[in-house]
Structures are given as structure tokens and as C-alpha cells.
Amino acid sequence: MTPSTATMLARAAQGDDARAFALLADLSEALAESLDLRQTLTQALNRIADYMEAEAASLFLLDAATGLLECKVCVGPVDLTGLTLSMEQGVVGLAATENAVQIVADAQTDPRVHKRMDAETGFVTRSLLCAPLTTANGPIGVLELINRKSGAPFDATDAGILRLLAAPAALAINNARMARELIEQQRLKREFDLARRLQKSLLPKRRRAGFPLLAVNVPAHEISGDFYDYFDLPDGRIGFVIGDVSGKGLDAALLMTRAASLLRWAGKDGLAPSEWLRRANDELCQTTQDGRFVCALVGYYARASGQVRLAGAGFPPALLHADGDYAEFRSDGPPLGIVADMTFAETMVTLGSGTLYFFSDGVTDVRTGASRLGNAGVRSLIDRYATLPPEVRLRSMVSELRSLKLVDDTTILLLEEPRAHPPQVLLRRSFAAEPERMRNVRADLRHALDAAQVAPELRDRLVLAVDEACCNIIRHAYRDRAGDITLSLRRDGDVLEFELRDSAPSVDPCTVRPRELGECRSGGLGVAIIDQVMDEWLLQPRRGGSGNVLRMIKRCPQPQEDEA
Amino acid sequence: MNEVTSEEQGDFTVVRLSGEVDLSWSQQVRQAILDALEREAGVGVELSAVSYIDSSGIAALVEGFQNARQNGRRFALVAVSQAVMAVLELARLDRVFPIVADVEAARAV
Numbered sequence: 109m110t111p112s113t114a115t116m117l118a119r120a121a122q123g124d125d126a127r128a129f130a131l132l133a134d135l136s137e138a139l140a141e142s143l144d145l146r147q148t149l150t151q152a153l154n155r156i157a158d159y160m161e162a163e164a165a166s167l168f169l170l171d172a173a174t175g176l177l178e179c180k181v182c183v184g185p186v187d188l189t190g191l192t193l194s195m196e197q198g199v200v201g202l203a204a205t206e207n208a209v210q211i212v213a214d215a216q217t218d219p220r221v222h223k224r225m226d227a228e229t230g231f232v233t234r235s236l237l238c239a240p241l242t243t244a245n246g247p248i249g250v251l252e253l254i255n256r257k258s259g260a261p262f263d264a265t266d267a268g269i270l271r272l273l274a275a276p277a278a279l280a281i282n283n284a285r286m287a288r289e290l291i292e293q294q295r296l297k298r299e300f301d302l303a304r305r306l307q308k309s310l311l312p313k314r315r316r317a318g319f320p321l322l323a324v325n326v327p328a329h330e331i332s333g334d335f336y337d338y339f340d341l342p343d344g345r346i347g348f349v350i351g352d353v354s355g356k357g358l359d360a361a362l363l364m365t366r367a368a369s370l371l372r373w374a375g376k377d378g379l380a381p382s383e384w385l386r387r388a389n390d391e392l393c394q395t396t397q398d399g400r401f402v403c404a405l406v407g408y409y410a411r412a413s414g415q416v417r418l419a420g421a422g423f424p425p426a427l428l429h430a431d432g433d434y435a436e437f438r439s440d441g442p443p444l445g446i447v448a449d450m451t452f453a454e455t456m457v458t459l460g461s462g463t464l465y466f467f468s469d470g471v472t473d474v475r476t477g478a479s480r481l482g483n484a485g486v487r488s489l490i491d492r493y494a495t496l497p498p499e500v501r502l503r504s505m506v507s508e509l510r511s512l513k514l515v516d517d518t519t520i521l522l523l524e525e526p527r528a529h530p531p532q533v534l535l536r537r538s539f540a541a542e543p544e545r546m547r548n549v550r551a552d553l554r555h556a557l558d559a560a561q562v563a564p565e566l567r568d569r570l571v572l573a574v575d576e577a578c579c580n581i582i583r584h585a586y587r588d589r590a591g592d593i594t595l596s597l598r599r600d601g602d603v604l605e606f607e608l609r610d611s612a613p614s615v616d617p618c619t620v621r622p623r624e625l626g627e628c629r630s631g632g633l634g635v636a637i638i639d640q641v642m643d644e645w646l647l648q649p650r651r652g653g654s655g656n657v658l659r660m661i662k663r664c665p666q667p668q669e670d671e672a
Numbered sequence: 673m674n675e676v677t678s679e680e681q682g683d684f685t686v687v688r689l690s691g692e693v694d695l696s697w698s699q700q701v702r703q704a705i706l707d708a709l710e711r712e713a714g715v716g717v718e719l720s721a722v723s724y725i726d727s728s729g730i731a732a733l734v735e736g737f738q739n740a741r742q743n744g745r746r747f748a749l750v751a752v753s754q755a756v757m758a759v760l761e762l763a764r765l766d767r768v769f770p771i772v773a774d775v776e777a778a779r780a781v
Contacts, residue, residue, distance in 0.1 A: 543696035550692075550724070568758060575726050579695045633727035633763060640762060 198222030430462025
């Protein structure tokens with residue numbers, strides 16, 4: 109048994125071995141301050157070898173990936189740097205596996221010694237001393253001394269001292285490793301961020317009002333395997349793509365970027381959708397490995413004729429919602445990237461005044477309790493928001509999907525001819541976020557709603573709800589600090605949309621919830637009133653920077669004009 | 673005109689509100705009601721001249737009502753205007769408060 113560390117320290121601190129104590133202090137300091145660990149370790153090993161009067165010394169580190177011990181630093185007549193040993197080999201391996209000091213007094217007869225090295229190098233090993241480099245998570249390497257110069261074997265006292273000297277080396281190496289892992293994690297995070305930004309930049313920009321396609325993509329994780337695209341052809345048709353790459357994570361994301369650009373490239377030639385998919389499939393088959401594949405749906409919309417021509421590759425059916433009825437359009441081509449030379453069927457859809465929805469399977473896979481949302485769930489989701497203008501509708505659908513559990517990336521693409529009457533701005537004004545301003549704001553809003561022929565009873569409720577929302581911004585978002593609020597009121601068909609923008613610190617929408625009405629207490633009534641008066645409301649942080657946007661929707665049919 | 677006045681009638685105080693009761697001065701309204709409850713055994717909040725009230729104004733009424741109940745005082749809303757009634761109904765508080773037509777009825781609550 110080797111003496112305990114405390115005993116060794118006590119012994120080293122007094123009498124003959126005070127030198128060992130000084131060396132330990134020196135080594136600890138040098139290793140702790142080291143900027144170049146390899147160089148410092150080499151110097152440390154030299155000093156240890158000198159102090160212990162050893163002919164040779166080496167430091168082995170354990171590679172967690174391979175389970176091998178590799179000689180990193182070496183002092184003595186034979187250079188072992190780069191030599192690897194398995195954990196089962198020799199005294200070095202034994203020190204690591206048993207996490208204990210090993211003393212070999214006579215190397216020539218000791219069965220623990222691995223004899224091959226001597227045979228190869230011509231070096232004669234007489235005595236050995238090995239100490240593990242120990243950390244809280246087990247040994248990370250071994251410090252080995254070979255042959256005392258005096259010829260005497262290493263003993264228990266030497267073992268104790270070496271164990272002491274190994275401690276600061278283990279600590280320094282472990283710290284350096286943890287620092288390197290941290291840097292690696294930060295590098296990975298930067299790369300993920302870059303991948304996410306790159307992906308977002310591949311998605312087309314939202315077009316001005318009047319463009320018939322609108323899409324939204326909600327990644328379940330940091331990066332997405334879903335994509336969509338739309339573009340104009342010279343002949344006036346509009347091409348569109350929606351797709352979904354199998355698998356998740358970085359390599360799925362990389363395949364997504366390739367599939368997205370490939371499908372755009374093939375679609376811009378104005379080929380028939382079946383040919384478009386065939387070309388993309390053949391190209392993907394040449395390069396896609398590991399069983400990954402791409403599900404996609406592509407098509408053209410000819411605005412003049414109102415016809416949509418599409419083809420699918422393993423993608424869920426398109427859903428047409430027109431006059432309160434639903435129709436599914438399947439096009440069951442195989443997913444892309446599996447087998448080349450496949451053919452794809454086409455489908456024609458007459459859009460008319462209807463809406464065509466394309467959902468990635470992430471939508472039907474959304475969890476509602478223990479079951480999936482499914483086709484029926486998707487239809488009732490559309491029903492709930494069908495009368496809203498497309499942008500608000502998609503936003504409302506996504507916010508409802510978000511409140512359920514997303515298990516997969518979720519993408520919705522919507523195709524619909526814009527209504528004949530574009531949204532009309534009824535009021536727009538900015539004001540300081542102060543309670544004293546609200547009287548005038550209410551008066552302006554009352555006038556605007558009167559001008560829009562909103563019935564007085566509803567008008568007063570709407571004014572109250574907007575007032576409550578402003579007061580909440582003043583009190584809870586700005587917290588009585590100075591700032592502005594911008595109020596806009598728009599009519600879009602049968603819908604009144606109230607929007608409040610502020611530049612206060614972002615509020616977590618989850619913390620804003622209505623209380624039960626009819627409760628006799630004085631707080632939290634404002635949100636309950638908003639919830640009661642409005643059909644929908646949605647609070648979101650403003651894109652890029654601080655601030656919040658609150659949108660409130662109220663269905664309010666336009667008064668019928670007299671024909672006479 | 674936004675205004676709050678208190679009128680002592682024996683052991684009863686009538687707190688009269690007028691104008692638009694909103695966040696800009698609802699603290700004043702709250703204080704006037706609580707002060708009246710300190711002084712007298714009964715308080716009626718007269719609301720016939722209130723053309724608008726928001727949730728902070730409603731909160732002041734709720735707090736007054738709760739305070740009165742805890743201390744065994746009488747409390748009623750008097751001559752509630754149409755505008756205030758609409759908000760009380762919206763908040764489902766129209767059946768929570770004692771609501772009476774005039775001060776005489778409030779004294780009897």
C-alpha cells in the first residue's frame with residue numbers, strides 16, 4: 109500500500125524531502141499558468157525525471173474515442189512519442205484500468221511488464237513506476253518512470269511522491285480539455301446559427317398584398333427540414349414548391365438546402381410539373397445517400413385561367429376549400445432521391461374563389477393530447493379561421509398549432525386570389541404611452557368606428573378593449589417609462605383588425621392570459637375584457653429588436669349599401 | 673369634466689363621479705371611495721354622469737365593495753349610467769354589486 113497523500117505532504121514538507129514539496133509547488137504553479145501545455149508538460153516531465161533520478165519518463169493520455177493510451181510527451185534515450193497502448197497492455201495499461209500506482213521492482217521477471225518494447229528498442233527496462241493521472245471522472249492518462257539511475261528499484265516512497273506530482277498535471281490537462289470542449293460547443297452553436305440563417309435566406313420573401321401565395325414555416329427545432337418557394341415565370345404563371353426532407357438535424361438541413369435550390373432551378377424552366385419532379389429526382393438520386401429522401405409538391409398557377417397544375421412526390425394531398433366544402437387532390441408519386449427514372453402523375457385544380465392549402469405532414473402530426481390532429485383536425489382548424497384575411501388566417505392557425513405540441517417541422521402554403529377590395533386603413537395614429545393621452549385616442553377611435561358604420565354598442569366595446577390593451581402596454585410593457593404606441597385600424601372584408609405596436613421590452617405572450625369573468629377582484633380584468641370583446645387576439649414580439657405587436661380581430665360584416 | 677365629489681348625508685356618504693373614469697385618474701377615485709368608507713357607515717357611488725369607465729375604474733369600485741363588506745359597511749352603486757352598465761355586464765359584475773336607482777334606496781341597502 110502506498111502512503112496517503114496527506115502523509116506524503118507532511119513528510120515532504122519537513123526534513124530531507126522538503127525538495128519534493130518545493131518541486132510540487134513549482135510544478136503546480138507552472139501547470140496552472142501554462143499557455144502552452146505541451147511545452148510545460150515536457151519541462152515538468154524533465155524535472156520529475158531529474159528529481160526521481162529516473163533514466164526515462166513518459167506521459168500517456170487516454171483517448172476517450174479509441175480507448176487507447178498514447179504517449180504524448182517523453183524524456184530519455186528512446187523517443188516513444190506517438191506510441192499507442194491498449195488499456196490491457198503492460199504496467200501503463202494496468203495503472204489506468206486500476207486507477208492505482210504500479211511499482212515494478214524487477215521488470216525482467218515481473219509478468220505485468222510488456223516485453224516487446226525492449227526487444228524493439230534495445231533498451232533494458234529494470235524497474236518501473238506508473239501513476240495514473242486521476243480526475244473526478246476517472247483516469248485520463250498515466251505518468252511512467254523507467255529505471256532509477258542508481259540501479260536500485262523504485263519503492264513505496266517513490267510511488268507516493270509520483271502520485272503527488274501527477275495531481276497538478278492531471279488537473280492542468282483536464283482544464284485544457286474542458287476549455288477545448290467549450291470552444292467546440294461554441295463553434296457548433298455558431299455553425300447551427302449560420303445554418304439556420306442560411307436556410308431562412310433560401311425561403312422567398314413575402315410578396316406585397318395582391319400576390320396569391322402565402323406561406324409560413326415553423327421549425328420544431330433550431331433548424332428545419334421543411335422548405336417552400338414561389339417565383340414568377342416569364343409567361344405570367346407562378347411556380348411554387350413545398351417540400352419536406354426526411355430526418356432531422358444538420359445533415360437533413362443540408363439536404364434541404366440542396367433540394368430547395370434544385371427544385372427552384374428545375375422549375376424555372378417552366379417544364380410540366382411531372383417533368384420538373386422527374387428531373388429533380390434523377391439529380392437527387394445521383395448524390396443522396398444514407399437512405400435520406402425528399403417529399404415535395406410542385407405546381408404552376410395560371411392566374412388568367414384560374415387553373416393550378418401540380419404534381420406530388422410523397423407529399424400529403426393538397427386541400428381545396430371552396431364554398432364551405434373540402435376536396436383533396438392526391439398525386440401519389442414516390443419521394444425524391446430513392447429510385448431514378450420514376451414518373452410522376454399530374455393533377456389539375458380549378459381554384460376559382462376557393463383556397464388551396466398545402467400542409468407538410470408536420471401539421472397533421474401535431475399532437476392534441478394523446479392523438480394526432482389528423483385530416484379532420486386540419487379541416488376544423490381551417491373552418492375556425494376561414495373568414496379571416498389570408499395573412500391573419502395563417503397567423504391564427506400557426507398560433508393555435510403552436511399551442512399544441514409540434515413534433516415535426518410544420519409548413520403551410522396557401523394559394524388564393526386576393527379579394528377584390530383590398531384592406532382599407534380606417535385609422536392610424538401614434539401617441540405617447542401615457543394614461544392622459546387615452547381620452548383623445550378613444551375619441552379618435554370612436555369617430556373612425558362611426559365612420560365605418562359600426563353599431564354604437566359594439567363600437568363602445570371595441571373602444572374599451574383597445575383602451576384596456578393600451579393601458580396594459582403603458583403599465584406592464586413600458587412599466588410607466590416613456591415610449592410610443594402606434595394604433596392602426598383596418599377593415600379587410602368582414603373583419604376589423606386592430607393593431608398596437610410598441611417599442612417596450614418584449615413581453616412573453618404566455619404570461620398574458622385572461623382571468624375568469626364575474627370574479628370579484630380588482631386585478632387582471634383588462635385582458636379578460638379584450639378576450640371577451642375580440643374574436644381573436646395575438647401578441648407577438650416585434651421582428652428584429654425590442655417591441656411588441658398586439659393584433660386583435662373582430663368580425664363585423666360591412667353594412668349593405670343601398671342599391672338605389 | 674372628470675370629477676369626484678363626496679357629500680356627507682348623516683351617517684351616509686355619496687361619492688359622485690362624472691366624466692370618463694380611466695387610468696389617468698382612477699387612483700383618485702379609488703382613494704375617494706376608500707376615504708368615504710373610513711368616515712361613514714355607508715357609501716353610495718353615484719354614476720349617472722359617467723360616460724366611460726375602464727377596468728381600472730371598475731377595479732376601484734370592486735375594491736371599495738370588498739372593503740365595505742369586510743368592515744360591515746353598506747355599499748351600493750347608484751343611478752348607474754348606460755355606459756357603466758354595459759361594462760359591468762361585459763365583466764359579468766352586474767350581479768355582484770348592489771345596484772340601486774337613487775340615494776334613498778342606497779341608504780336602505
